[in-house]
Amino acid sequence: xxxxxxxxxxxxxxxxxLRLSCVASGGSFSAYAMGWFRQKPxxxxxxxxxxxxxxxxxxxxxSVQGRFTLSxxxxxxxxxxxxxxxxxxxxxxxxxxxxxxxxxxYTRERQYAYWGPGTQVTVSx
Numbered sequence: 001x002x003x004x005x006x007x008x009x010x011x012x013x014x015x016x017x018l019r020l021s022c023v024a025s026g027g028s029f030s031a032y033a034m035g036w037f038r039q040k041p042x043x044x045x046x047x048x049x050x051x052x053x054x055x056x057x058x059x060x061x062x063s064v065q066g067r068f069t070l071s072x073x074x075x076x077x078x079x080x081x082x083x084x085x086x087x088x089x090x091x092x093x094x095x096x097x098x099x100x101x102x103x104x105x106y107t108r109e110r111q112y113a114y115w116g117p118g119t120q121v122t123v124s125x
Contacts, residue, residue, distance in 0.1 A: 002026040002114050004096045009119030016123070017084045022096030022116060024077040031098035031114075033106060034072070034079040035059075038092035039118075045095065047107040051079060059106055064090075086123045093118040 008020040024031065035050025049060040051070040058070045069082040079096060097112035105111065 002029045002098065004098060004114050004116035006094065006096045006116045006119040009094060009121045011122040011124065012086055014086060014088055014123055014125050016086050017082070018086065018121060020081040020083065020094055020096075020119060020121075022079040022081075024079075024098060024114070029077055029098075030100075031077075032101050033099040033103070033111075035097050035099070035106060035112070036070075036079075036081050037095045037097060037109065038090075038121075039095070040089075040092040045109060048094070049081070050099070050106040053079075061107075083121070086121075088123050088125045091121060091123050093120050 003026045004024050006022050012018055031053055033050050033052050036048040037045050038048050039045040047061050049070050051058045067085045071080045095118045096116040098114040099112045103111040
């Protein structure tokens with residue numbers, strides 16, 4: 001059974017940066033795409049971005065485009081989210097997720113079979 005584990009969350013002031021990591025383990029795990037979602041207090045979970053692991057194409061939510069960058073290390077089954085120019089509205093629990101097949105819409109949670117437990121990111125003004 002594959003498992004995802006996030007790390008790198010924490011507290012930072014507005015304008016600062018954080019780098020989240022997600023490592024997949026368990027069996028011969030090979031995701032087609034890995035991505036990040038986030039859940040703000042009192043809100044539903046929302047799409048942040050996803051990366052096609054084989055050729056590295058990334059898709060981002062409009063709210064983070066230009067500030068967040070996805071990267072991967074296929075040898076380590078790892079996904080990274082570099083978050084720059086953080087804003088208080090980026091405060092959320094960030095979840096890593098893995099999709100095992102190609103999809104027409106990676107913004108939908110149902111496309112992802114595996115999820116990490118989440119890591120808290122808090123941005124103060």
